[in-house]
Amino acid sequence: MHKLQDKVVLVTGGSSGIGLASAQLFQAQGAQLAVTGRDPQTLEQANDALGGKALVIRSDAGRLDAIDDMMAQVRARYGRLDVLFINAGVARPAPIELTSEEAFDEQMGVNLKGVFFTIQKALPLFADNGGSIIVTTSITNQLGSPNFSVYGAAKAGLRSLVKSLALELVGRGIRVNAVSPGPIATPMFDRLGLPPELAAAKKQAIADKSPSRRFGTAHEVAKAALFLACDDSSYLVGEEIVIDGGMSLL
Ligand SMILES: NC(=O)c1ccc[n+]([C@@H]2O[C@H](COP(=O)([O-])OP(=O)(O)OC[C@H]3O[C@@H](n4cnc5c(N)ncnc54)[C@H](OP(=O)(O)O)[C@@H]3O)[C@@H](O)[C@H]2O)c1
Known part of the structure; x- marks a missing residue:
């Protein structure tokens, strides 16, 4: 028996990286999928990667009208939601002197405000017997990260x-x-x-600093998301699983 057999799962930011790897893993575990992103080309690639079986929605995760429309499309296609993986995120690193109000608002809008309202607007789609909501935060929500102050603050807000x-x-x-x-x-x-x-130099420096001496893969995060999505984590509530090769222990 697959872990998400016939479950309806929406993955925001499901067109690339962690979201796409998770969507593929969820699909392999029997889920019926909806995925979102903004870039039409990436969405097309995601559609192919998911065998043309997923509902692919072009939607801006920071706009409330777009969130309404996304939920309407999920309702029209599937009629309900069992798992919501809110993974869309944006980072615009910059020192404080060079951070514009627009960059601040985009990062807060997509990474924090959009998440809150995606949960709010998804609630009517969840059945009486419940479901699972998973949010992608970041270890920047507990570490000081120069040039990532706004992104880290939004992700810290998510933790709360x-x-x-x-x-x-x-x-x-x-x-x-x-x-x-x-x-x-x-x-x-x-x-x-x-x-x-x-x-390339930055990536190497990060890998060298990691206790695991490498970057993680999107699939390694997807496996943790699957655990939170399915019944294997039935008694886990309000937890945050850190997948960082030990980086935040330093
Ligand atoms: N990679 C890391 O090292 C890392 C570390 C910590 C946390 N994270 C978090 O992991 C999540 C996934 O990131 P990733 O690393 O997989 O990056 P990615 O490959 O760039 O994927 C980001 C996804 O989010 C979507 N997205 C971004 N802004 C959006 C918006 N306004 N509306 C709708 N979709 C939007 C992108 O779609 P479009 O391309 O179409 O915009 C894409 O599908 C993010 O929340 C990120 O903050 C990543």
Whole structure:
């Protein structure tokens, strides 16, 4: 028996990296999927990677009207939701002097505000016997990370959100938990806009600093997300699983 047999699962930011690896693992475990992202080309690739069987939605995770529309599409296709993996996230690292209000608002909007309202707007889709909500945070929510102050603050807010909403929703049989990745090899690092040589040097420095001497893989995070999505974690409430090769222990 598959771990998510016939469960309806929505993965935001499911078109790339951790979200796509999770969507593929969930699908292999019997889930019926909806995935989101913004970039049409990446969404097309995700559609292919998921064998054309998933509901692929172009949606901005930071906009409330887009979240409403996303939920309407999930309802129209599947009629309900069993698992919600809120994974879409954006990082725009910069020193404080160079951080614009627009960059601040985007990171807070997608990484914190959008998560809160995605949970709020998903609730009517959860059946009476509950379900599982998983949020992707980051180890920057407990470490000081120069140039990632806004991103880290949004992810720290998420950590708090997960605990409080876990207590609000556990009575309805909905478990809320988080995965907290350390450095994971995904396209995210390449989107930071660093020149290729600097990006390679930064990646090497991060790998050298890690107790595990490497980046994690998206699949390693996906396995933790699957654990939180399915009944194997039936007594886990408001927890955050850190997947970082030991980085945050330093
Ligand atoms: N990689 C790491 O080292 C690391 C470490 C800690 C935490 N994380 C977290 O892990 C999550 C997944 O990141 P990843 O590493 O897998 O990066 P990724 O490969 O860049 O994937 C990010 C996903 O989020 C989507 N996304 C970004 N902004 C969005 C928006 N406004 N609306 C809708 N979708 C949006 C992207 O879609 P589009 O491309 O179409 O925008 C993509 O599907 C994020 O929450 C990130 O903060 C990553």
